[in-house]
Amino acid sequence: MNQRDSNDNLSIRERPTKAEAEEAVRTLIRWAGDDPLREGLIETPARVARAYTEFFSGYVSDPMQILATTFSEVDGYDEMVVLKDIRFESYCEHHMVPIIGRAHVAYLPDHRVVGISKLARLVDTYAKRLQIQEKMTVQIADALNTVLQPKGVGVILEAAHQCMSTRGVHKPGTSLVTSRMLGSFRDDPSTRREFLSIIGNGAIGQLPNT
Numbered sequence: 484m485n486q487r488d489s490n491d492n493l494s495i496r497e498r499p500t501k502a503e504a505e506e507a508v509r510t511l512i513r514w515a516g517d518d519p520l521r522e523g524l525i526e527t528p529a530r531v532a533r534a535y536t537e538f539f540s541g542y543v544s545d546p547m548q549i550l551a552t553t554f555s556e557v558d559g560y561d562e563m564v565v566l567k568d569i570r571f572e573s574y575c576e577h578h579m580v581p582i583i584g585r586a587h588v589a590y591l592p593d594h595r596v597v598g599i600s601k602l603a604r605l606v607d608t609y610a611k612r613l614q615i616q617e618k619m620t621v622q623i624a625d626a627l628n629t630v631l632q633p634k635g636v637g638v639i640l641e642a643a644h645q646c647m648s649t650r651g652v653h654k655p656g657t658s659l660v661t662s663r664m665l666g667s668f669r670d671d672p673s674t675r676r677e678f679l680s681i682i683g684n685g686a687i688g689q690l691p692n693t
């Protein structure tokens with residue numbers, strides 16, 4: 484996975500200038516059929532370039548760094564840790580339109596835990612990139628597994644893909660659910676059941692309005 488991360492980050496080193504990015508937006512505006520020089524659009528390329536640094540901020544944050552601080556003083560806590568309903572905004576790497584959904588991240592600690600805000604930041608780090616949901620699910624689970632070396636990890640993502648609702652097959656209201664179960668979450672049905680019951684049956688289905 485480190486390999487994959489460094490590959491993702493390679494593209495950053497060959498980053499175009501801001502002026503080049505803005506020129507590309509002007510080209511897309513013309514491709515859409517409008518005039519990038521009309522008053523309402525004149526500042527748009529600069530705004531889009533700025534928005535992109537926010538949309539894709541995940542390329543410049545290092546998931547291993549985020550998870551670097553772990554705590555081993557857990558007073559014998561050895562039950563499941565679950566952070567559910569982590570809203571995320573990602574971008575489909577095939578159409579560059581939003582994927583909006585929720586992540587549920589769980590692990591069964593083996594002496595070490597991580598601050599809960601770090602779990603949310605981990606999700607964001609992988610979300611704020613051009614993604615496919617399946618890959619993002621694996622990346623989150625594997626990063627947690629590598630750093631914490633817990634007894635098990637469970638990650639479930641459910642999201643609406645705007646490339647499904649606003650173009651192509653035009654199917655609003657669909658959501659894609661992906662999961663990755665490692666260790667006890669994969670091998671022990673009761674652990675997996677506990678995770679699914681904690682996130683709740685209602686969790687899968689009702690997505691934020693996109």
Ligand SMILES: [Zn+2]
Pocket residue numbers: 575576577578579644646647
């Ligand atoms: Zn797509």
